[in-house]
Amino acid sequence: MDLNLPNHDPDADWGLPGWLYANERFFREEQDRVLRPSWQIVCHLNDIPKAGDFHTFDFLGESTVVVRGKDGGARAFANVCRHRAARLLDGPSGQCGKGGGRIVCPYHAWTYGLDGRLIGVPHAETYPALEMDKQGLASVQVEVYRGFVFVRLEGDGPSVAEMMAPYDHELAPYRFEEMVPFGRVTLRPRDVNWKNISDNYSDGLHIPIAHPGLTRLFGRGYGVEAQTWVDKMWGHLVEEPSNNPSERMYQAVLPDAPHLPPERKRLWTYFKLWPNQAFDIYPDQVDFMQFIPVSPTRTMIREIAYALPDDRREMKAARYLNWRINRQVNAEDTGLVARVQQGMASRSFTAGPLAETEVSLRSFGRKLRALIPQARLPRPPEGW
Known part of the structure; x- marks a missing residue:
C-alpha cells in the first residue's frame, strides 16, 4: 500500500464529507485503494488446531x-478450483476431505x-x-x-507486526x-456505510453521552491516541459500585488475572487497526470486531471473543456478564450509527469540524484523503 502521508493536511480540522458514506463510485475506489490492499483477520491458529482444519473468509466478492x-x-x-472456478470448501470452518x-x-x-499443489486430476491425460x-x-x-491469522488480497505495505509495533x-x-x-x-x-461504524468505534466523545453503562463502569475520562496505523482508547474499571445489577456484579466478581501486570488487571483497552478491525481487550477476554463492507450503505459486523482457558466460576461469571453488558452497548451503537447514516444523506451536510481531541477520526481522514484525493471534495465530482 503506497501511502505517503503529507506533512500538512489542509483538511485536518474537518471530518469526511457526507457523500462518501453512500456513493457507489467512491465505494469502488475504496475497495481498490483501501480495502483490497489491507490486512484482514480470518481466525486464530487455535481455530484450526489440526492439519487439514480450515477457516473461510468472504471479503469484497472473494x-x-x-x-x-x-x-x-x-x-x-483463493477458495476457487483452478479448473472451472467452483468453490472448494463450504461453511465458515471445518476439515478438508480425505481425512x-x-x-x-x-x-x-x-x-x-494442503500446500496448494495440484496432486490429482481425473483423466489427466485428456487435458492438452x-x-x-x-x-x-x-x-x-x-x-x-x-x-491471529491475517490475509491480504493484494498489494504491499507494512506487515501486521510493523503496524502494531507501537503497542506490541x-x-x-x-x-x-x-x-x-x-x-x-x-x-x-x-x-450503514462501513466508515460510519469505524468512525463510531474510534469516537471517545460520545461515550459519556450515549453509553451510560460504560460511563458507570469506566468513568468519563477515556484516554485516546492515534499512531500511524493503530488507534487506541482505554479506561480503568471504577471501584464505586454501579447501580445496574449486571455492571455491579461484573465489578465484584471479576477475578485476578495473574498473568497481567497490576496496572492491567482492571483495565479496558481498545486497539483499532487500519482500516476496519479492532481488538477490544478486557482482563477476562478479548473481543475481535471487523467491519466488512457489503455495499455503500450496508456493512457486516463480524465478531468473536477469545480467552485463556480458565475454569474458575468467577471468571465464567465475569465473561457472561461482559457479554451481557456489551449486548446493551451494541444496541446503543446500532441506533447511533443509523442516526448518522440517515443524516449523511442530507444535502445540507458536507463535513463537520473536528475537536483537537478527536485524534482517531483525524488520523483516519488523513489516510483516506491521501489514498483517494476526491475525499477532500464537499460534493461528488461530476460523473460520480
Whole structure:
C-alpha cells in the first residue's frame, strides 16, 4: 500500500464529507485503494488446531481459505478450483476431505494438497494444456501475528507486526497466542456505510453521552491516541459500585488475572487497526470486531471473543456478564450509527469540524484523503 502521508493536511480540522458514506463510485475506489490492499483477520491458529482444519473468509466478492498444513503452518488460498472456478470448501470452518489431508473439488474432483499443489486430476491425460506444477491453488498473502491469522488480497505495505509495533509491548502480557475461541463467529448486518461504524468505534466523545453503562463502569475520562496505523482508547474499571445489577456484579466478581501486570488487571483497552478491525481487550477476554463492507450503505459486523482457558466460576461469571453488558452497548451503537447514516444523506451536510481531541477520526481522514484525493471534495465530482 503506497501511502505517503503529507506533512500538512489542509483538511485536518474537518471530518469526511457526507457523500462518501453512500456513493457507489467512491465505494469502488475504496475497495481498490483501501480495502483490497489491507490486512484482514480470518481466525486464530487455535481455530484450526489440526492439519487439514480450515477457516473461510468472504471479503469484497472473494472467498479465501486458511488451511493448517501438515507442517503446522497456516497457508491461505483463493477458495476457487483452478479448473472451472467452483468453490472448494463450504461453511465458515471445518476439515478438508480425505481425512483432512487434501482438498477435493466437489465439481470434478480436482485434488489439491494442503500446500496448494495440484496432486490429482481425473483423466489427466485428456487435458492438452494441463501443467500440474503450474495449476495449484492461487495463493493469498498470509501473516500470523500473536496467534491471529491475517490475509491480504493484494498489494504491499507494512506487515501486521510493523503496524502494531507501537503497542506490541502492551499486548504481550495478554498471551494472545494461547487464547482459544470463546463462542463462535457472529455476523451482524447493519444498513450503514462501513466508515460510519469505524468512525463510531474510534469516537471517545460520545461515550459519556450515549453509553451510560460504560460511563458507570469506566468513568468519563477515556484516554485516546492515534499512531500511524493503530488507534487506541482505554479506561480503568471504577471501584464505586454501579447501580445496574449486571455492571455491579461484573465489578465484584471479576477475578485476578495473574498473568497481567497490576496496572492491567482492571483495565479496558481498545486497539483499532487500519482500516476496519479492532481488538477490544478486557482482563477476562478479548473481543475481535471487523467491519466488512457489503455495499455503500450496508456493512457486516463480524465478531468473536477469545480467552485463556480458565475454569474458575468467577471468571465464567465475569465473561457472561461482559457479554451481557456489551449486548446493551451494541444496541446503543446500532441506533447511533443509523442516526448518522440517515443524516449523511442530507444535502445540507458536507463535513463537520473536528475537536483537537478527536485524534482517531483525524488520523483516519488523513489516510483516506491521501489514498483517494476526491475525499477532500464537499460534493461528488461530476460523473460520480
